[in-house]
Amino acid sequence: MRMTAMRRSLGVGTVLVLSLGLAACTASAPEPPAPTSPIVQLGAPGEPNQTLSPEEAAELGSPKHVEADEEFMLDMIQHHDQAIVMTGFVDENTDDRDIQLLAERMKVSQEDELKVITRWLQDRFVPVNDGAGHGHDGDAMPGMLTDDELAALEAASGAKFDRLFLESMIRHHQGAVQMVDELYAAGGGNESEVDQFARHVESDQGVEIARMQQMLADRAG
Structure with a gap:
């Protein structure tokens, strides 16, 4: 009985010593040092870089959106809407399978991007404007077709439609790239x-512009 009691006492004492030792190690573990290296902030084109302290860099935080971002997103809704209207003419106006596949890809891509735009605006409580194909300064947005040009595209068929669709959509895509630059x-x-x-729009539409230019050259030949 005495031996059993002694073993129990030793066991409890051992656990207590280990627990205190772990607590002491935990309490005495040093905090990771704060970064002390300077941070270089790249300057805008033509402007020098700036060296920031870690404290200054922390104060900068993530860049916030500005009015130009809101206007870009709002205008892109109208721009994409018209592109979707244009792709809607394809199935009934041409039997060219390559153009049909191209138009279907564009429609899906533009619809997906519209979801991204809508979510971005909603998250920032930006109301969608009721403009109809015009920028915020009252001028037509780059690449947008007029009502008469849309009507002419819808009325065309066969080879004439193919040429007009490719020419119009190339111009439309170039307008979107210009909007990114602006x-x-x-x-x-x-x-x-x-x-x-914006970089996705620029890259994706640039690839499609090159593709359509090649298709247009092939059909002209």
């Missing part, structure tokens, strides 16, 4: 989500 020129595109979306 976004950055106006001081927008610094917020990460806007920047990512």
Whole structure:
């Protein structure tokens, strides 16, 4: 009985010593040192870089969206809407399978991007405007077709439609790329989500422009 009691006492004492030792190790573990290296902030084109302390860099935080970002997203809704209208003429106006596949890809891509735009606006409580194909300065947005040009595209068929569709959509896509350039020129595109979306538009539409130019050259030949 005495031996059993002694073993129990030793067991409890051992656990207590280990627990105190672990607590002491935990309490005495040093905090990770704060970063002390300076951070270089790249300057805008033509402007020098700036060296920031870690404290200054922390105060900057993530760039916020600006009015130019809102206008870009709102205008892109109208721009994409018209592109979807244009792709809607394809199935009834041409039997060219390559153009039909191209139009279907464009429709899906533009609809997906509209969802991204709508979510971005909703998250920032930006109301959608009721404009009809016009920028916020009252001028027509780059690449947009007039009502008469849309009517002419809808009325065309066969080879004439193919040529007109490719020419119109190339112009329309080039307008979207121009809108991206204007976004950055106006001081927008610094917020990460806007920047990512704008670069996607620029890249995706640039690829499709090259594809359509080749298709147009093939049909002209």
